């Protein structure tokens with residue numbers, strides 16, 4: 001199969017660039033120093049590649065991601081880094097033969113994990129991103145509640161999501177220190193061997209975490225592309241030019257094929273004007289014709305991937321493999 005045979009829009013992964021990203025990260029954060037977040041690609045095959053680079057513990061955002069990795073034989077050490085109250089879904093994970101650790105931040109999430117038969121948890125701490133996580137000062141109490149119900153507390157996690165995307169590196173360095181001081185305080189009252197934090201934008205400036213939860217580094221997006229990281233843009237959306245007007249052109253890759261929460265996608269050699277449901281309107285520097293194929297670079301990789309059923313791994317114009325995006329859904 002060749003790229004020209006694909007129906008568009010289609011996710012295309014450059015095999016060589018993916019390999020570069022995985023190898024670069026494995027050199028920087030070998031083995032247990034990285035717990036790759038699979039939400040960035042939702043693909044078992046890609047997780048198997050990460051495991052081949054020595055990263056065998058994974059971070060997950062959903063129970064579907066955890067269950068999929070278990071089925072792929074990647075159940076050595078999975079962290080569900082999210083609050084889940086659905087006892088039934090947690091019970092299925094608890095019954096699997098995998099090692100599954102679940103994030104908790106309240107009496108309710110502790111109770112759900114205990115009722116499901118989960119045996120290991122981490123205390124999720126709010127380190128500045130207004131999302132999940134208890135206040136650092138209450139982490140010790142959440143840990144006690146978990147231990148009182150017979151669960152082992154492996155440590156803390158605290159995702160500095162408000163810091164990872166800042167373009168100014170000095171500011172990132174400063175703010176990750178502030179966040180990790182909060183996590184350190186929480187850890188002092190919680191104990192355990194894990195301090196899990198970090199993302200692609202802080203992978204090399206967070207020495208306080210025992211493990212980094214980066215995921216976007218594997219495929220990358222244009223938001224992270226602005227941070228001068230050593231990872232290359234391995235994923236693009238292949239699109240077809242479907243209409244050409246005197247000053248702009250339109251391709252079949254709109255908001256239903258792209259995560260748009262980080263803004264418009266980019267197209268090399270063109271200025272993107274806007275996206276509508278099924279279209280991207282752009283002004284190309286050099287003339288394009290109806291039927292031309294173009295590459296669209298998403299601003300945010302995670303939601304982009306989640307819109308697609310499969311990704312095509314390519315070398316030049318040849319499609320080497322087709323990988324299902326099989327960890328989608330909830």
Ligand SMILES: Cc1ncc(COP(=O)(O)O)c(C=O)c1O
Nearest residue numbers: 081159199200201213214215216
């Ligand atoms: C809990 C958690 N950890 C880590 C990450 C890091 O991911 P990325 O590699 O995109 O920075 C995310 C991303 O949103 C996250 O939600």
